Amino acid sequence: MLQLDNRTDWAAGLYPGWGINRQRQQTLVFKVGYSFDKEGILAPLPQAPIEETDRYRGDPETSSLVAASEIVPFKQGGELLLHGSAHPAGSGERVLQVKVSLRQRNDAFWSKELRVFGCRSWKRRLLTALPSTPEPIEGPIALVYENAYGGTDPANPEETCTANPAGVGFSLRGLRTKSLSLPRIECGPGFVASPASRVSPAGYGPIAPHWEPRCNAKVDIDTEAITYGGCPWGKEPPESLYNTAPLDQRFEQPFEGEMTLQLKGLVADAPRDILIHLPEIKPRIHLDMNETFTEFQAACDTLIVHTDPREINLIFRCALPWSHNHTEEGLVTLRDLVAEEQAEKEQTEALA
Structure with a gap:
């Protein structure tokens, strides 16, 4: 089994499933949250909960998604989702x-x-x-x-x-x-x-899995494999199988580094246009297995903006190969290098 040592202020979890290569994996999902004010100034929003299931506004057959599951094992590139309201200026x-x-x-x-x-x-x-x-x-x-x-x-x-x-x-x-x-x-x-x-x-919101175009990302189901606990996919699934954004809100590559978000007419009691500068996030992930350390890279594949409560979330995903036959214990450590550098700087200044 893998255990998670989360040394950050971010919400994080390990979720078993199947990777795009049809191999078992544990997916590390962590969520970095910010609140923002009317001027677009950010403040950390620790431990924003991870959505573990699709949530609908009503009957799943006739209503839209309030939130899409965030614990999926992979996505293609990056995607932006926005929840909120349009606000008249007068x-x-x-x-x-x-x-x-x-x-x-x-x-x-x-x-x-x-x-x-x-x-x-x-x-x-x-x-x-x-x-x-x-x-x-x-x-x-x-x-x-x-x-x-x-x-x-x-x-x-x-x-x-x-x-x-x-x-x-x-x-x-x-x-x-x-x-x-x-x-x-x-x-x-x-x-x-x-x-x-x-x-x-x-x-701007997520598309339900039975709506077009998501329902067009089909995958062959191997019913025989399911009976003995094998991969349910008969062949490699489409890379976009778990993408939920409209097609024009999807990006070829995951998000990386600093970004600037502009919102127009989407925030109540605020200037018509708001600029929000999103800082670079530097996570570090390593797996300790039998005293062997392996470092992994996470991809930020989802940017979610909630304009009514003025919150922004960035979701990172990292695939960790794993087999249910493994008997060894493994420890996955998640660290926030930016926060650690800041804490070290403050400590140095305090001692000066």
Whole structure:
């Protein structure tokens, strides 16, 4: 068995499972948390709990994820997730623009903008229907997939939008518009123009495993292997099997070094644009097995922003090869080199 010696302020755990190479492994998952104020100044947020299961807002068949499991054994590259609300700058606004941007150490720049509307309805014009003028937005609007395009066709309840069963506005043939709501969140360049419009669901949050495109990352199941405790995958699974972010929020490489996050219209009672500088994190991991020390590297593959409570989490993952036949005891030590360097500096200054 492996035991964890966590010498940091981060939440951490060891989780058994199967690696992408179809071999048993223990996955070390640790979560670095920060809170931020209205000016974007960070403060450590120790021991942010690790999400060990998918959590839904309601019925898993018809609601979106509140949080995706963070203990999966691998991810492809890196991905950014954001939970929060759109906030109007003043009264009377009918349409909002919100945006999240990320600049990484290699100067790679990424951004995604959403358009958020007040309540709308369909208005009949000759032989078609058009969206009405949005009503004024009186308060924050939750950026959840329940407010995005999707849902079930009111004229045919058996027809559901496979990319977002939780949403609104989906109609297979554009019928029964009188009772059909329009989505309050959209992402250009294509917007809903008619009841039969087909647009991608807009949002920043995680996608449920039975929604598109996640359900397209299929893996062959080996039922015979399962009966004797072998790997359940008949062949190597897709690298993106456990990625949960929308495709346009995924990155080719894990996150590394210092980064700058920009939030626009996403934080209440704060400037319209907030810049947040994320520091470099230097974890050190080593495994002591039979007095043999092996060092491992962890990858930061998930950046999660919670704008309502003003929190940011970075999730690191490290695969540790392991077999259930092993009888030796192993000790996995996790250290925070930045914190240790700071403590050593403070001690030196105190003695000077």
